[in-house]
Amino acid sequence: MSPIIKEKAPAILAEVNKAKSILLCCHPSPDPDSVGSCLAMKFALESLGKKVTVIKGDSEIPEAFMHFPGATDIVDMNFFEINLAEFDLFIVLDVNALDRISLLAPVVIPSTMDLVMIDHHQPKPAITNVSLIESTYPATCQILFDLFTEWGVKIDANIASNLFIGMYTDTGGFKYRGTSASTYKIASTLVDIIPDFTQLISKMENSGTPADIAFYGKAYTNIKTYLGGHLALSSVSYADLVALGIADTGMKVAGTSSRMCAVADWYIVGALTEMEPGKIKCSFRSKDAVKYDVSILTMEFGGGGHKNAAGVMISGSMNEVVEKIVAKAKELYNL
Ligand SMILES: [Mn+2]
The missing domain is CATH 3.90.1640.10 (inorganic pyrophosphatase (n-terminal core))
Known part of the structure; x- marks a missing residue:
């Protein structure tokens, strides 16, 4: 207690x-x-x-x-x-x-x-x-x-x-x-x-839909790595969401980042989803909350969360948001 x-x-x-x-x-x-x-x-x-x-x-x-x-x-x-x-x-x-x-x-x-x-x-x-x-x-x-x-x-x-x-x-x-x-x-x-x-x-x-699995498929197909291969970011665009017929991502964005932790060399992972044009929902996970506190990263953009799991909504195009995250992560973490 x-x-x-x-x-x-x-x-x-x-x-x-x-x-x-x-x-x-x-x-x-x-x-x-x-x-x-x-x-x-x-x-x-x-x-x-x-x-x-x-x-x-x-x-x-x-x-x-x-x-x-x-x-x-x-x-x-x-x-x-x-x-x-x-x-x-x-x-x-x-x-x-x-x-x-x-x-x-x-x-x-x-x-x-x-x-x-x-x-x-x-x-x-x-x-x-x-x-x-x-x-x-x-x-x-x-x-x-x-x-x-x-x-x-x-x-x-x-x-x-x-x-x-x-x-x-x-x-x-x-x-x-x-x-x-x-x-x-x-x-x-x-x-x-x-x-x-x-x-x-x-x-x-176990109450998902085929669209849920399709969402994960899209996200995992679009993963790029940065900072020596230790920061991995997945992306799902608004056009992807429309094509998949997904109006509400529910817990799938967080689910994506949680599952991305499975890769040994990816110390920090982020799932990025364009919820509406120019609004990117970002969910981060850290494998080592002491070395890579992701709540600090999200707070830089006005978000919050925990040291090992945090989220934020960032405005901009997918490319701009990825650039901002990579630059900030490079500044914050010794990678
Ligand atoms: Mn909670």
């Missing part, structure tokens, strides 16, 4: 106790740690007698997540569509800055709504009086397990399923840096409670 969580748990519970109606929001391009943490928090808060609304935020919830318990109750609205006056507390999960809540427009929190932020990304300056940032944890869902334990919330099957799937995904199946003995102990506790955890994983991972 992290001392930070122990220290912050009572203050967050005090915010919850004084709230009547609580808002939760999935982050843009939500991953299972975002959706799972929102849904687990919803069930936990409801067990404390609170009225809770989860909104989908900017993006659609991927079909592959719709079997997470509670997912069908996620309200189909973004931050700017929901009536904020109905809520007196907003708990932001798996997000460390206001501009990560929505990319659609600047997020302004009304004075009638308190804000609590709970996250495991590299800390940015605190923007709320009550924030819990524990960046040594591999998933927001793992923070929530400890937080709920501190609160005395009973972890039922609904909460356990959502926490488990978030932890499983953000740790790359319990193997990324940051995964600890505690992660495994908590996972063990959770799988004891979940009716069928292998089904939970399988339904999420």
Whole structure:
């Protein structure tokens, strides 16, 4: 149990106790740690007698997540569509800055709504009086397990399923840096409670379409290496996306960079996808987070993330963006 969580748990519970109606929001391009943490928090808060609304935020919830318990109750609205006056507390999960809540427009929190932020990304300056940032944890869902334990919330099957799937995904199946003995102990506790955890994983991972595989094929075909062959960048153009009939890349961009780590000599890998003309989504992975901290690279372009996994949206043509990344990587890393 992290001392930070122990220290912050009572203050967050005090915010919850004084709230009547609580808002939760999935982050843009939500991953299972975002959706799972929102849904687990919803069930936990409801067990404390609170009225809770989860909104989908900017993006659609991927079909592959719709079997997470509670997912069908996620309200189909973004931050700017929901009536904020109905809520007196907003708990932001798996997000460390206001501009990560929505990319659609600047997020302004009304004075009638308190804000609590709970996250495991590299800390940015605190923007709320009550924030819990524990960046040594591999998933927001793992923070929530400890937080709920501190609160005395009973972890039922609904909460356990959502926490488990978030932890499983953000740790790359319990193997990324940051995964600890505690992660495994908590996972063990959770799988004891979940009716069928292998089904939970399988339904999420094996619910793709032929277009998903075609996307990976396109990305892997377009890989070029730089900096002595140690930086590898894949690229999928907007024209490629149109040709493949892919409107929403979901987790495929991050999936591409994760799989590119398989090549021994590629120390830093990046998957670049032109989401709309002139807007390149970049997902980076590092094999050695100490020597090649990719969160520094993405922060140079206004993004963020973890030392070993980080992302950013960069404007420009594919060639321009590749040039910028290669130049910055050359400057930052000793390659
Ligand atoms: Mn996360």
